[in-house]
Amino acid sequence: MKASPLILEGFEIRTFRREDLDRVIEINTRCLPENYSTFFYLDLYNRFPKTFLVAVADDEIQGYIMCRIERGLSKLRALRLTRLCHVVSIAVMEAYRRRGIATALMLRAMRNAAVEYGATECFLEVRVSNEPALRLYSKLGFRKTRRIVGYYMDGEDAWEMARPIFEEDLMKGLK
Ligand code: ACO
Numbered sequence: 175m176k177a178s179p180l181i182l183e184g185f186e187i188r189t190f191r192r193e194d195l196d197r198v199i200e201i202n203t204r205c206l207p208e209n210y211s212t213f214f215y216l217d218l219y220n221r222f223p224k225t226f227l228v229a230v231a232d233d234e235i236q237g238y239i240m241c242r243i244e245r246g247l248s249k250l251r252a253l254r255l256t257r258l259c260h261v262v263s264i265a266v267m268e269a270y271r272r273r274g275i276a277t278a279l280m281l282r283a284m285r286n287a288a289v290e291y292g293a294t295e296c297f298l299e300v301r302v303s304n305e306p307a308l309r310l311y312s313k314l315g316f317r318k319t320r321r322i323v324g325y326y327m328d329g330e331d332a333w334e335m336a337r338p339i340f341e342e343d344l345m346k347g348l349k
């Protein structure tokens with residue numbers, strides 16, 4: 175049997191399961207100051223299970239992404255009502271960074287958002303000081319659409335970043 179490329183790279187992407195919750199909360203708490211209630215995680219999972227993903231390496235979850243599908247104005251084109259994939263949170267354990275896990279999570283989430291929920295655009299907010307994440311998103315074709323002053327609890331600004339989800343992208347998340 176042919177091994178999938180993700181397994182050759184040493185990690186696997188799969189959808190979130192309820193029993194993953196404690197580990198996802200642990201990763202979130204270790205990696206980000208934005209933390210959420212159990213209800214918040216499970217609500218996103220119940221409503222949008224196909225875009226709540228985890229990355230498994232060395233038999234343990236090392237990263238996650240969770241998204242909300244929203245109907246609203248396009249961030250990229252004026253006055254267009256659009257179905258948007260809002261990346262609420264993504265994080266990868268420090269020891270597992272720089273091996274493509276976040277890229278794979280983003281690509282698979284965008285693919286699933288399009289295929290399962292009809293999203294045509296993806297957006298997120300990121301701290302203006304978060305260089306690693308800003309680089310990750312620009313590499314994935316996101317552009318800055320708006321600076322949101324004082325977006326975070328500590329007063330830091332956010333960049334809102336967005337990109338369209340193209341037909342050609344839909345296969346990439348499967349890699
Ligand atoms: N410095 C410079 N560029 C970086 C860095 C870094 N530390 N990390 C990632 N990049 C860029 C690089 O261009 C990289 O490609 P390369 O390795 O070929 O040079 C590209 O992003 C892809 O990197 P991945 O390996 O796919 O990303 P990784 O799995 O390391 O995860 C992440 C990136 C999620 C930002 C990780 O550093 C992390 O968990 N940080 C803490 C939590 C966080 O900031 N999350 C994002 C908050 S915003 C939000 O959630 C919407």
Ligand code: ZN
Binds near residue numbers: 260261262298299
């Ligand atoms: Zn957000």
